Amino acid sequence: MKKVLFVSSEVVPFVKTGGLADVAGSLPKYFDKKEFDVRVILPKYLCMSEKWKNQLNYVTHFYMDLSWRSQYVGILEMKYEGIQFYFIDNEYYFAGPRPYGNIYQDIEKFAFFSKAALSALPVIGFQPDIVHCHDWQTGLIPVLLKDKFHEGEFFRNMKSIITIHNLKFQGVWDVKTVRDITGLPAYYFAPDKLEAYGDANYLKGGIVYADAVTTVSKTYAEEIKTPFYGERLDGLMRARSNCLSGIVNGIDYNEYNPETDPLIEKNYSAKTFRKEKIKNKRALQRELGLEQNDSVFMVGIVSRLTDQKGFDLIAYMMDEMCQQNLQLVVLGTGEEKYENMFRHFAWKYQGKVSANIFYSEALSHKVYASCDAFLMPSLFEPCGLSQLMSLRYGTLPIVRETGGLKDTVIPYNEYESTGTGFSFANYNAHEMFFTLKYAMGIYYDKKREWNKLIDRAMAMDFSWGSSARKYEELYRRLLGEEPKAEAPAQ
Secondary structure: OEEEEEEOOOEOOOEOOOHHHHHHHHHHHHOOOOOEEEEEEEEOOOOOOHHHHOOOEEEEEEEEEEOOEEEEEEEEEEEEOOEEEEEEEOHHHHOOOOOOOOHHHHHHHHHHHHHHHHHHHHHHOOOOOEEEEEOHHHOHHHHHHHOHHHHOOOOOOOEEEEEEOOOOOOOEEEHHHHHHHHOOOHHHOOOOOOEEOOEEEHHHHHHHHOOEEEEOOHHHHHHOOOOOOOOOOHHHHHHOHHHEEEOOOOEOOOOOOOOOOOOOOOOOOOOOHHHHHHHHHHHHHHHHOOOOOOOOEEEEEEOOEOHHHOHHHHHHHHHHHHHOOEEEEEEOOEOHHHHHHHHHHHHHOOOOEEEEOOOOHHHHHHHHHHOOEEEEOOOOOOOOOHHHHHHHOOOEEEEEOOHHHHHHOOEOEOOOOEOOEEEEOOOOHHHHHHHHHHHHHHHHHOHHHHHHHHHHHHHOOOEHHHHHHHHHHHHHHHOOOOOOOOOOOO
């Protein structure tokens, strides 16, 4: 039995601020239980809901040196959906209304968490073969495994993997403070180790010392080797490219399932969407006060309203878009200028544009199920989940070819009748608008082709199961085992 420990600063359903929590909470359930024992360790935040805190069982506690301080480390545990979760308790570090606060506090908080997670292992009697770290918050773990912990028999053969969910966030602070917090010798703060541009960088340390580095799509793994996407670490990504791989995230196919989804008006499947999907559109038009029209081209957007997501392109073309025969449904919050822009156009084009400047899980499901197309023109997108959800619901994505969007959406080819959506290559507002109009032309003039696109979109498999198989392969490779032969296709 191969043992794997996931270490993450957030995990669904306990605490979530972004996609990282989905990966750390969902992926472990999909490993082959006969071959892999995957467990998860996370902080016990004070801001976690009482519902979860009340279910935790106290295991033990001990005191641990963090450089010159001695700190309390409590260990709690619970089993949830067949997975063993451990929680590291320390009220000094994990108080506060949110999991993350000021970066200078987070730098010390996650140094503590990284060391405590490793120190807890002999105490709980779990000796993983692989420690799988997620993002900068756990970047010190691969460093510690090669340093303080390497002398101990218990830790000597442990391998480490770090997964980069978004290279933009790196955990950067000045060297003097980080040396004081971690107690690591000066030797580690060199340009080929933890130091970057004069500061200490947790993520860089993780990338340098981990036995393997992964990120959340194949294309993003290539992009981060270039200066534009590399966030000043592109040289390091090129240097480590032999250990770098991209594995696309999945989505929970039980939660996002148009056949059983309780949040949508009318359930439908790949077989019945031609008759039933339209009933969701009618219900959403009614609910949002849009003009009642079965045939109008309805475009959805569910997103953080930020530059990264391509909203400067949308802002530039918004008037032209509203002149077209379409309806636009927007759901999300973010930068004030974009929130106000959508409010303005919803006022200017009543019955045509619906601006929902808040977040609602139920409404997001309705948008995925009701719209004809889903617009996602991101500047960069390590993986992206919205396009996977829209494919699942047969709502065709219109995306820019970057990161995970390029890996998961196959552009429509009218000559070969292939593809699952529409895409454009350059970060350019007119190119986005042209692609939107092209999709609209297919929708209005070639309905059979449009429905075949939906057939192919709904047949795609981006469930966690397929991601888990790829991680299993990586783990075997790291432990020096032969890859398993593929089962022949039925």
